[in-house]
């Protein structure tokens with residue numbers, strides 16, 4: 001999964017499970033699957049009403065007479081939590097041989113539904129309406145994103161690799177689609193696909209829409225990578241050729257990085273819509289990328305979030321092919337354990353960024369500026385003084401959903417992404433230093449993702465294996481390395497990689513390119529390193545840095561800044577007044593509204609605007625330039 005690069009988390013469906021109650025039946029995967037490859041469960045998804053937020057799923061489920069339970073997928077791969085949107089489910093009807101049957105929901109596990117199957121019945125007909133716009137938007141009148149786990153039921157306690165489905169979709173008139181599902185056969189608006197196991201169906205989302213473009217990014221023999229773009233507005237498909245040329249470097253750079261490939265056909269599905277919002281979900285042979293309308297036409301978007309597609313692409317190797325053993329479950333009702341997300345997501349944050357610079361989607365020379373903003377944000381987070389990084393990964397299913405005030409005090413799911421990048425950059429620079437530049441993290445990735453070519457299979461790992469593979473590349477006490485940085489409270493983020501790569505952190509009044517871009521794209525003001533607050537949407541204070549001048553003066557999240565020094569608030573006015581305050585001795589007066597009260601908050605600060613940057617340490621090798629340089633010949 002990809003979080004927005006901007007600290008504001010993408011909001012996932014709020015549908016936390018209540019199945020942890022002590023009396024709940026423990027889900028298992030031992031039941032004999034009735035839906036087999038030769039007798040699959042059929043699923044017809046009628047998406048013609050996607051424009052008004054409704055779809056209808058009709059299933060025929062193979063069964064046997066007697067008590068039968070079918071379940072709605074609860075734990076969602078890639079979302080790393082019990083996010084199956086139960087509240088989207090409505091108008092459930094069950095019948096057999098044309099006769100309606102009673103169904104009842106389990107009192108403890110609300111994702112489970114019980115039916116008594118009469119004698120002589122071998123299939124159940126199950127139909128329900130999916131409210132695809134609740135709680136989060138998945139469709140507009142021009143585009144729709146189909147995550148199949150939201151559109152089906154399957155036999156309880158069956159192994160998702162053994163239950164087979166034959167999926168079909170009926171598209172709105174004139175819409176195109178993209179998916180990694182095999183053997184599509186389209187007649188009119190209906191597309192039928194080949195039988196696939198349930199785990200592959202859930203791993204193969206389908207994007208569709210009225211305005212679309214299919215671009216071949218890479219091909220070798222029968223293997224290829226597509227970019228399938230669906231836009232809410234047709235003008236957003238007018239993408240500069242130079243940008244597409246950079247995206248064409250993605251597959252060759254990933255092959256150079258990993259030395260392997262575990263798919264034959266890969267679809268980067270990209271949906272462009274301001275209404276649906278930012279999100280990225282990885283899959284083995286595709287990825288579900290959601291971005292703003294002008295993501296491909298406004299260069300600022302590529303600077304700030306140009307790692308969206310690269311991050312999700314990298315997950316095909318790291319996350320899908322190689323996956324933590326305790327995160328790998330046999331069906332979608334079994335709880336996932338998320339402790340190793342510091343590898344799965346943390347290393348991937350580093351690799352997704354690295355690929356965005358190596359491909360040229362972002363200029364390689366911009367990486368130090370990017371790293372400065374990343375490092376400074378983590379270094380000024382008070383939550384790190386009490387909570388080790390491992391706690392943010394263990395609590396990920398909850399933290400992904402946690403929104404609201406004081407993210408810097410609570411710590412967020414974004415921490416194991418951002419700090420993961422520093423951690424793996426630290427490891428990369430350490431390998432380079434200890435092998436005198438002969439080896440790098442790329443060598444580890446070649447071992448990690450061997451052999452060179454396989455189909456979409458999964459090989460699980462443990463922390464011990466990661467440490468042992470690193471040791472093969474560069475002998476070192478990797479266990480102690482991760483223990484200190486991940487498993488124990490670490491008041492400062494990993495730091496050694498900065499000096500080791502020939503750079504040091506400074507703060508100056510010069511704006512940081514990445515912070516300025518975020519401010520412009522999201523209409524926010526970042527005064528985190530000066531006054532000590534972050535002003536978010538609608539001029540509302542989003543967070544206040546503990547101990548900062550704004551904190552001492554009593555500023556709090558949720559306050560709306562109306563005026564600064566009696567001048568109506570704008571970002572420009574605020575920056576001007578902050579600069580002027582360097583030459584005065586009095587405090588800066590902020591007029592704020594908190595609920596229905598107005599206050600004046602006087603902040604004593606005279607340092608001017610401050611932004612993080614990296615500057616070169618003289619006579620030392622610039623390792624960052626070497627790391628971000630393209631590796632695939634071109």
Ligand SMILES: [Zn+2]
Nearest residue numbers: 001002345348
């Ligand atoms: Zn991810």
